[in-house]
Amino acid sequence: MKWIAVGVGALVLGALLGTALPVSAQSAPEIPLVIEKNRFQPDVIKVKAGQSFVLVITNKDKGPEELDMQQPRIEKVIPGGKTVRLKMPALKPGKYPFVGEYHSETAKATIVAE
Amino acid sequence: MGAAFVITLREAFEASLILGIVYAYLEKVGARDGFRFVTWGGTVGLLLSVAMGIAVTFLSGPLLDLGPDIITVVVIFAAVGLLTWHAWWMQQHARLMKGQVQHRIDEARAGNRLWVVGLIAFTGVFREGAETVLFLWGIMAQAEGAAGWSSVIGGVAGVALAAAIGWAIFHGGRHISLSRFFTVTTAFIMLLAAGLFATGVGRLQGLGLLPLSEPVWNTSWLLSDKSVAGGFLSGLIGYRSQPTVPELCVYVGYILVMGIVLFGRRTPTGVTLADPTQP
Numbered sequence: 001m002k003w004i005a006v007g008v009g010a011l012v013l014g015a016l017l018g019t020a021l022p023v024s025a026q027s028a029p030e031i032p033l034v035i036e037k038n039r040f041q042p043d044v045i046k047v048k049a050g051q052s053f054v055l056v057i058t059n060k061d062k063g064p065e066e067l068d069m070q071q072p073r074i075e076k077v078i079p080g081g082k083t084v085r086l087k088m089p090a091l092k093p094g095k096y097p098f099v100g101e102y103h104s105e106t107a108k109a110t111i112v113a114e
Numbered sequence: 115m116g117a118a119f120v121i122t123l124r125e126a127f128e129a130s131l132i133l134g135i136v137y138a139y140l141e142k143v144g145a146r147d148g149f150r151f152v153t154w155g156g157t158v159g160l161l162l163s164v165a166m167g168i169a170v171t172f173l174s175g176p177l178l179d180l181g182p183d184i185i186t187v188v189v190i191f192a193a194v195g196l197l198t199w200h201a202w203w204m205q206q207h208a209r210l211m212k213g214q215v216q217h218r219i220d221e222a223r224a225g226n227r228l229w230v231v232g233l234i235a236f237t238g239v240f241r242e243g244a245e246t247v248l249f250l251w252g253i254m255a256q257a258e259g260a261a262g263w264s265s266v267i268g269g270v271a272g273v274a275l276a277a278a279i280g281w282a283i284f285h286g287g288r289h290i291s292l293s294r295f296f297t298v299t300t301a302f303i304m305l306l307a308a309g310l311f312a313t314g315v316g317r318l319q320g321l322g323l324l325p326l327s328e329p330v331w332n333t334s335w336l337l338s339d340k341s342v343a344g345g346f347l348s349g350l351i352g353y354r355s356q357p358t359v360p361e362l363c364v365y366v367g368y369i370l371v372m373g374i375v376l377f378g379r380r381t382p383t384g385v386t387l388a389d390p391t392q393p
Contacts, residue, residue: 062255062256063253063256064170064248064249064251064252065252066248066249070334073319073320075186075245075317076182077170077182077245079178079248080171080252080255082170082171082178083174084178084179087321087322089319089320091326092328101340102121102249104117
């Protein structure tokens with residue numbers, strides 16, 4: 001059982017280090033995304049396939065929103081009035097829909113990688 | 115109202131499931147005084163959830179960009195580790211139990227590991243806690259007019275129903291035999307941990323720390339992760355409508371390995387670990 005704990009510990013440590021490092025990589029293109037009146041603007045975001053990028057998400061609403069993508073699995077809370085930089089992995093060509101979980105009826109958008 | 119209800123019910127379900135199981139577990143092994151560990155763990159989890167909800171509204175820059183993700187991933191893997199430990203330990207003790215009440219209590223306290231259930235309660239509540247707090251806070255901040263307030267009521271009702279389910283598990287657990295309780299909860303915890311493990315791996319993929327891959331199948335048309343039923347199945351057995359290869363491998367691998375460890379080698383271990391107090 002100790003080995004499982006060690007393994008979990010190693011994974012977690014790896015996650016910490018691995019997540020902390022890419023911050024310095026500023027080369028990835030930045031793509032703005034705005035949340036206003038519980039909608040994403042724009043609702044279609046075109047990106048280059050095979051290249052990681054940073055979604056710079058600004059929430060102009062008062063309340064928080066959670067960007068929720070099923071595939072790849074991404075959940076990101078953007079508090080009201082805040083800007084969050086979300087580093088996105090390189091995507092294969094295709095459509096990647098996501099919703100704002102807190103207002104999923106109106107907040108819908110798609111990333112198109114091509 | 116309906117949407118808010120579904121969201122909070124889904125977010126709080128897993129936590130109440132875990133709390134129900136660990137409370138029932140302590141009740142079954144006759145360690146009611148251990149309830150305080152769980153209550154403390156759950157309370158600290160709730161307070162930290164509120165603190166994190168407040169923190170993210172004040173933070174900015176890299177702390178806000180990465181902090182919550184790192185915490186979430188750490189909590190997920192910590193929960194997998196703790197649940198695995200607990201399942202393994204329960205299974206060991208299920209084998210030792212010969213029906214003597216005093217013996218059971220001594221076994222439960224052997225090694226003073228009751229605090230582990232407190233930690234389990236903490237991770238269970240904290241994992242989705244901050245999100246639930248933020249969501250409820252958000253709908254309260256935006257509540258204007260009847261529609262807004264019905265959302266608030268829906269959100270609170272979702273948490274309340276989840277809590278009621280946890281309470282029902284606790285009560286239901288009291289009426290089944292000890293060995294069956296141990297077997298059933300060990301199996302449940304194993305599935306829960308496997309699902310969490312897969313979620314953690316999925317999150318690592320989403321963070322770009324593991325390579326991306328296509329989903330193996332897509333059953334979201336049949337049962338969405340976001341529906342009530344999908345949310346329950348996700349909490350109970352780790353259902354995913356679009357699992358990736360690593361998620362699926364981790365899920366199946368974990369169940370295979372833990373299934374063998376927990377339920378496989380009964381006879382040899384049973385003999386070597388025979389109760390020394392028995393003649």
